Amino acid sequence: MxxxxxxxxxxxxxxxxxxxxxxxxxxxxxxxxxxxxxxxxxxxxxxxxxxxxxxxxxxxxxxxxxxxxxxxxxxxxxxxxxxxxxxxxxxxxxxxxxxxxxxxxxxxxxxxxxxxxxxxxxxxxxxxxxxxxxxxxxxxxxxxxxxxxxxxxxxxxxxxxxxxxxxxxxxxxxxxxxxxxxxxxxxxxAQITPNLYHVPERLGLFTIIVLGESFAAVVKGVTEKQWDTSSLLVAGFGMSIAFSFWWLYFDSVDGSPLETMKTGKMGIFITWLYSHLFLAMGLAATGVGVKHLITNSAVTLLPVNERWLFCGAVTVCLLILAVINLTTCILEKNRLGRILSFYRLGAAGFVLCLAIAGTMLSPVILTTLVATACLVTVALDLFGTTQQGS
Known part of the structure; x- marks a missing residue:
């Protein structure tokens, strides 16, 4: 001090x-x-x-x-x-x-x-x-x-x-x-630009806070019912979804959108900044959705409102991760960055289809499919980044 x-x-x-x-x-x-x-x-x-x-x-x-x-x-x-x-x-x-x-x-x-x-x-x-x-x-x-x-x-x-x-x-x-x-x-x-390191770090820390709430929701969901195979599977896949979000966010975010402020162009920066609000809401809602899936893990059919909460929240997260990635790479005209954004959009579309047409899916199957979509997106992200670096 x-x-x-x-x-x-x-x-x-x-x-x-x-x-x-x-x-x-x-x-x-x-x-x-x-x-x-x-x-x-x-x-x-x-x-x-x-x-x-x-x-x-x-x-x-x-x-x-x-x-x-x-x-x-x-x-x-x-x-x-x-x-x-x-x-x-x-x-x-x-x-x-x-x-x-x-x-x-x-x-x-x-x-x-x-x-x-x-x-x-x-x-x-x-x-x-x-x-x-x-x-x-x-x-x-x-x-x-x-x-x-x-x-x-x-x-x-x-x-x-x-x-x-x-x-x-x-x-x-x-x-x-x-x-x-x-x-x-x-x-x-343009004259007074926020710190290019400090602002992304603070937004990243808030994202970590919300991701932590997702993990807390998973733990609470498991502790509130008797453990069985279905609940543990849903909990495991739920945590893998949170891990996927962490990977997709922190492997792409940096302070490059702040560079646009130096030229007085606020559109890209504001889009990037305000996207974090929707990401935070989506992450928190995803945690709640996973908690309810754990609670209902033994049922054959998931209630419509809970299916939409879970799939809708994951869809929002993937959409916003695509936007954040796109605004981050737009200044550098990074072709790979745009491709990775489309991978996220594709995963979001798949999860949205599950929300619409997944009426006959059990909580375990639904969570498995959503987690797989997220993990495939991570794999594509890793493969594309590796290919660019080689």
Whole structure:
């Protein structure tokens, strides 16, 4: 920690800190999101229906956005002094309160969820105000974020005064405004580019967190029923699916989409960045789907909603992995990268067909087929990479 109790924010431009890694404070901060994701997954597991899925997505988005906002502020301005640490502790307490309100976030706890979200975003706005005050070079960028996020908070504050379901309409407007705010920073981001190593590492760490939740769901599914051959097979194949996702993601992701920011072109970067939101939701939902398959591993036919949850989540993951891989290799015009993306798309199409036509498939057979599709994609990825290197 910096020996001073407090110091003004410093601008961390990408080229100045090429080997920058996540700090211990950032890793500690991530722990509270482990709890938040676990609560979201628990909610979805308790209600595998269209409404349960809508609730899962609706509450996942603002939680992920809170994490991303803190991450991007830290990659540009963090100081790790006493003030920074205490402010991080306050943010963690607010996210914990946000997690408490997840269980009934679209019903009786919607007011509490809205209040805690406003509190979390208010802290970020204050941080940008401080950074802009002390760093004139960054002021155009920080002012842009402050205006966009403050206007979004206006919608959230209005939502606290109106009943449901109108409240959720204002939430949606607020989130839409926040998500489009970075699109207008092209010329500003060209001058202040986030760290090319730090941002991909932070996104990768969040992906690991969600993958960990998938493994936890598998273990919980097995412990909640008597072990037998079918449940162990489903659990094993479920873990292999998570391993396949890990392989496909970390063998392709890097910071190359950030390079587009230097030219003021935000489209590729934003696509790459926001794809991680859908990947995180897909990974968490896949874990829930595997857990339910383990629970129903002995049945002949899987309930329709649980088949669609599992296959739909895996399909989303494979589609997003294709997009992330494509945006990563697009600058280098890497032909192999495009081919590997099409392999992922092919696997996604196969799993989607299983969701549509797999009405007669048992949980064991369904999991086996999905796991095989993922493992074949990994094998094709490995073969293509090996061929390119030879």
């Amino acid at each position: 910096n020996k001073n109790w407090w110091r003004s924010p410093i601008l961390r431009v990408g080229e100045d800190h090429e080997q920058r890694r996540a700090t211990w404070l950032e890793l500690f901060y991530d722990l509270v999101f482990v709890v938040a994701i676990a609560e979201l997954a628990h909610n979805l597991s308790q209600d595998v229906s269209w409404w349960g899925l809508i609730s899962f997505v609706a509450l996942f988005v603002p939680i992920w956005w809170c994490w991303l906002g803190a991450t991007f502020y830290a990659t540009l301005f963090d100081t790790d002094d006493l003030g920074d640490r205490l402010l991080t502790l306050l943010q963690m307490m607010i996210i914990a309160a946000l997690s408490v309100n997840v269980h009934h976030g679209l019903s009786t706890s919607s007011l509490g969820f809205g209040i805690t979200y406003v509190a979390a975003r208010t802290i970020l706005i204050i941080q940008y105000l401080i950074a802009g005050y002390y760093i004139p070079q960054a002021r155009p960028l920080t002012n842009w974020y402050i205006k966009g996020f403050s206007l979004s908070m206006l919608f959230w504050l209005i939502s606290l005064l109106v009943p449901t379901p109108w409240r959720f309409g204002f939430w949606t407007l607020g989130l839409m405004l926040e998500f489009i705010t970075p699109l207008g920073t092209g010329h500003l981001a």
